[in-house]
Amino acid sequence: MKIRRIGAAGAALTVLAALGGCALNGAGTESDTGADASGDVTGEVTLQTWALKPNFTEYVEGVIADFEEEYPGTEVTWLDQPGDGYSEKVLSQAAAGELPDVTNLPPDFALSLAREGLLTDVTTVDDTVEDTYVPGALEAYQYGGIDGTFGFPWYLTTDLNYWNTEMFEKAGLDPATPPTSLDELVAQARTMKDETGEYLMSRKPGLGDFAAEGLPVLSDDGTELVFNTPEAAELLDVYRDAYADGLMPDDVLTDAYLGNSQLFTEGKVAWSTGGGNFINSVLENNPSLDGKITSSPYMGTTPLYVQGLSVSNQSKNLPTAVALARFVTNAANQEAFSTEVPGVFPSTTASQENPELAESDDTPQGDAKAIAFSNLTTAQVLQPVEVNEAMTTIINQQFAAAIAGDKTSQEALDAAVEECNKLLADQ
Structure with missing residues (x-):
């Protein structure tokens, strides 16, 4: 697996910009991207990922099952979109008011939605994010002229x-x-x-x-x-x-x-x-x-390459959406994912103490992995x-x-x- 980058299509952005409501009206204008996520974690939410089927079906379904077990009464619908045309698909969903509760977005594409006020500022629903994720990964979801952080960092790679x-x-x-x-x-x-x-x-x-x-x-x-x-x-x-x-x-x-x-x-x-x-x-x-x-x-x-999970600002079940995004990106689940995908690393600060990630096995491959992992705390987009x-x-x-x-x-x-x-x- 590689960290992927996408750019928004101009025509789709025109459609997205036509959305009313909470959309931004130009760079530097604040949007109501905070919300109350203090309610009960229960009910239905939708998680959308990018090209993880079929290679990682067992992993994702396992994480979802664990979440539903930890939070009785929750039900997660998993959508996985193919790699080609993902940007256009997400923009179409947003324009139709059908953005999933939690969506896998790289920082460049999250920017387009954050500009339109469609993503939740995660710092308003979780006051622990700065302690939970490495700085460069969080900064990837912070944009000039827009107040807030618009994604929970998920998996990382670096060079x-x-x-x-x-x-x-x-x-x-x-x-x-x-x-x-x-x-x-x-x-x-x-x-x-x-x-x-x-x-x-x-x-x-x-x-x-x-x-x-x-x-x-x-x-x-x-x-x-x-x-x-x-x-x-x-x-x-x-x-x-x-x-x-x-x-x-x-x-x-x-x-x-x-x-x-x-x-x-x-x-x-x-x-x-x-x-x-x-x-x-x-x-x-x-x-x-x-x-x-x-x-x-x-x-x-x-350099840092980042994937993350963003939460829709229009979610009808924000407490559960936030809980799901945090659960998928917690240290244990990210470390498990890194064992599934060599060369991909957790974005969590707690994972920095994991010897299986931090130490080399004295092979050239192990040395490279240890070097890459050791630089995550200072790496930047x-x-x-x-x-x-x-x-x-x-x-x-x-x-x-x-x-x-x-x-x-x-x-x-x-x-x-x-x-x-x-x-x-x-x-």
Whole structure:
């Protein structure tokens, strides 16, 4: 399983924005997203998940059965939607006033519903959330210009670095001391290219690279992208110079580019980033790399990928809906889910003390899992969820132009910010 990301379709958002009632009237406007969840936990509620059938049917049905046993008189109807078209399905449900009581939403899609006042601010119905979930996961459901937190964090993944030890050793580099910064990465990439003709670096940067270095990307109120700083231009210059010096494959800027992880899997580059279970997926496709992969923490702030459960602000049984969302995302149930899905981790702070998650079994896979898990408490969602696919296309095009030397890095950043802010204003 992978953490999935979705973007809302423009036409569906138009339908959603036509909803009346408690909808927001623009960024920064408060909505009545709090409610009284103090009643009895009883009666019927609906739980909607995203593409968990059939692989995790037994697990989900078991959690539901446990919930109904703990709260006699409750009845949970489980809906599971297929992966394709999930965003449109949820938006259609919302527009029809049929949003399930509890819905599995990633942060970027929850934003669309939170803007319309359709999700419950979980801090108003549960005063323990800040102690229950790791900070970055909670922050993923907090949006500039909207007061509140609009999801109970569920399962997480994060990224770390992976290195091809054989390629390091051929270049006279020590895989036990891989790069820990961009400058070190470029220096070792130069050594590898000079000594063996092979590549260490094989991707251009994105907004996440700026955020990982602590550079501003989005304004605090969520209304403007602000990544066209001199510091960001300097970072982009580093990649431009590396590309000009032949330290990255020529097609890294073209449509023929296979992708960083694919080139790593094929043994053509010595560095990739990936989740805690990345080694297993690599070895499934290229067993010859067995014993030749090591890992290290992500450079800069560790990225976080989040799934959560949001509660409809229109639920007719809010006490039971909140209780269900909390039950599904409690430490015991999340830890059980993490054993079902290697590389997926609990969002609960209590799980940080679980030795089965925190300790390595001294295999490369176990080392990677332990590194990934140890960084969950400080990991953050690096790319703002306000950045949609159209903006990403613009950003990629401008960054490619800068790295190719077709325009200066500052010109590319200024152009990207200007065009993306026009799209952001229309959201």
